[in-house]
Amino acid sequence: MIEASSQVQILLDYSYKRQYQASPGRHGEGNDRHGADGEDLVLRVPVGTLVRDAETGELLADLTRAGQRVVVARGGHGGKGNARFATSTRQAPRFSTPPGTGQERWILLELKLLADVGLVGLPNAGKSSLLARISSARPKVAPYAFTTLNPHLGVVESGDGERMVVADLPGLVEGAHRGVGLGLRFLRHAERTRLLLYVLDLDPSRKSRAVEDLQVLRHEVGMYQPCLLQRPFLVALNKVDLPGARLRAEEARHVLRKDSISCHEISAITGEGLEGLLQELFARLKQLPPRQGGNTEGGLMD
Numbered sequence: 001m002i003e004a005s006s007q008v009q010i011l012l013d014y015s016y017k018r019q020y021q022a023s024p025g026r027h028g029e030g031n032d033r034h035g036a037d038g039e040d041l042v043l044r045v046p047v048g049t050l051v052r053d054a055e056t057g058e059l060l061a062d063l064t065r066a067g068q069r070v071v072v073a074r075g076g077h078g079g080k081g082n083a084r085f086a087t088s089t090r091q092a093p094r095f096s097t098p099p100g101t102g103q104e105r106w107i108l109l110e111l112k113l114l115a116d117v118g119l120v121g122l123p124n125a126g127k128s129s130l131l132a133r134i135s136s137a138r139p140k141v142a143p144y145a146f147t148t149l150n151p152h153l154g155v156v157e158s159g160d161g162e163r164m165v166v167a168d169l170p171g172l173v174e175g176a177h178r179g180v181g182l183g184l185r186f187l188r189h190a191e192r193t194r195l196l197l198y199v200l201d202l203d204p205s206r207k208s209r210a211v212e213d214l215q216v217l218r219h220e221v222g223m224y225q226p227c228l229l230q231r232p233f234l235v236a237l238n239k240v241d242l243p244g245a246r247l248r249a250e251e252a253r254h255v256l257r258k259d260s261i262s263c264h265e266i267s268a269i270t271g272e273g274l275e276g277l278l279q280e281l282f283a284r285l286k287q288l289p290p291r292q293g294g295n296t297e298g299g300l301m302d
Helices: 127-134 183-190 210-224 226-230 245-258 274-286
Strands: 002-005 043-046 049-053 059-063 105-111 115-120 152-157 163-168 193-201 233-238 263-265 296-301
Touching (some): 002 049, 002 059, 043 049, 115 127, 115 274, 163 274, 193 210, 193 274, 210 245, 233 245, 233 274
Parallel strands (some): 115 163, 193 233
Antiparallel strands (some): 049 105, 105 296, 152 163
């Protein structure tokens, strides 16, 4: 049995152990006592996990709520001891029936995160720093690319008690829709976010400009799934605290506003501009439908 749990965040454990078997029932005992039933085996997975039959690809369940369960392999029926066949004329029969065998099944577990806001950006754009600044999440932050190898979730609270779930997703590079870099590990998680926040790097030492980065990101998102281009989005121009970054921010803001794209100049390090960004995120989310209930790991259910 597979159960969605809010206490589980990733499917990594099922990469290390791939075969699971429920405990068997017990044999019958003297004095006509029945043997005890075997206990259910419950494997807990993150909310947002899709369960598929590995051989047919059939979708068995889409676990979008904590506590939701699906039975993927049923145990065998119990056997019948000789006492079950006793009659008034045959009080000690010398035969019985064996128990049935349990079901074996290969299944695939696919996690697609459920979040209100998905952070989209090139490697080292500052997504992890931003999530750590606005929530209690502590994703890995380091001055090199691809520090985020698995998605992280953080809960952000407003001053009036509202909450939103923000997902820090692995960085995107050109060609991500073909699997380059960590592209596919990122893109499937974007499907279940209500709103995308493109985090763009203003570092003057970089060759590419923020607007060019946005074009790359939008292209990759669209090539993976065109409908994601219709997903509401905002832009965060990050690292405005760096020397020379404000000039780059002004250039980007001029281009983005011509296209009616809402943008915010921020610094995930100093906190500059974050209050205005969060206010707009909360306001935009109020206008959107609630979250609807996909790192792929496999395992054998026995």
